[in-house]
Amino acid sequence: MSDADVRRRPGGRAARVRAAVLEATNQLLQDQGLTGLTVSEVARRAQVNETSIFRRWGTRENLIIDALLTDAAEQLPVPDSGTLRGDLIAYATALAKYLTSPAGNALDRTLASAGDDPATRRLRDQYWNARYAHSGQIAARAIQRGELPDTADPRFVLELLVAPLHFRIVLTREPLEPDLPARIVDALLHGLVTTTSS
Template identity: 90%
Template sequence: MDVRRRPGGRSARVRAAVIEATNQLLLEQGLTGLTVCEVARRAQVNETSIYRRWGTRENLIIDALLADAAEQLPVPDTGSLRDDLIAYATALARYLTSPGGNALDRALASAGDDPATRRLRDQYWDARYAQSGQIAERAIKRGELPGTTEPRFVLEMLVAPLHFRIVLTREPLEPDLPTRIVDALLRGLVTAAEPRNRDGNRP
């Protein structure tokens, strides 16, 4: 994705207005209902300015979603895998139970499977996992996880129960749920890393 940006001044204000308008419209209309024309009207900028800066509607949506995620879901670095995972899962649970986070999560889940939407969804999740995967990557370097660990898989296992409850079962996210998920995940990772004999059993 080639998103051209100009630092500072009016350019920064325009970008902020467009990103805010895009996220507002995503909440109101979902992925498929959003149009660049309406974003331009809401942000009070020329539609051509948006295309000049972002190139495509999909690039604009990805940039807006990632900007929101970066603000709401910073990647923690406490020096401890368990603490990092709990902090990230807690922030995600808080975000998903907010009106904006809840609506965006459901919009992403319910979006169609046309090529443009699939590409948008893939780009969004690839970028999100590249960011959050730093938690597992740092843990591997510290020796807390085996070198064969797949960072994205670790984060998928962490966030999946939260998204499952928000999108499918609509169950509440209890305050201790992030900690319970993390402890169960870490027990599984430790068990998976234990040596096995030729029959696949632990000695």
């Protein structure tokens, strides 16, 4: 990325530098993977000082998490199909596709292995709170339509939806079959007894 590219980005200098560094980080993750990424190479590609990166992010891990979370937020828009089942399946399908991509897979593994220092915890909390607030619209709209009771907790609905996908990616390393999102949604909406006996 050239200096001209950085200057053309909207926002102040801090916003332009952050965007350039995160873009360089995601490019390197695609090119070299999680273990091959170095802060010095990120700095070279983003055309910023390495000390500036450490001053802002503190650690290589914090930088990687921020880059991956920013990318994830862009890759997972909230669907609005008009039905709860349709929205949940569309969201779970998009998440499954993302988690099996190099960037999404790296995100899940990085989050799973990240420590609990204050900066990492803050990034992780900010991401999940933002994602649940955003994707919680699915359940909120379903409550308005009468598809869910008004006592339903939107965050809990989303946790039940996404947990099996993250479990397979991080822990069991099993494949995510194409019909898995619909199976998860039907089990979530109708319960295992109804689903398995039909």
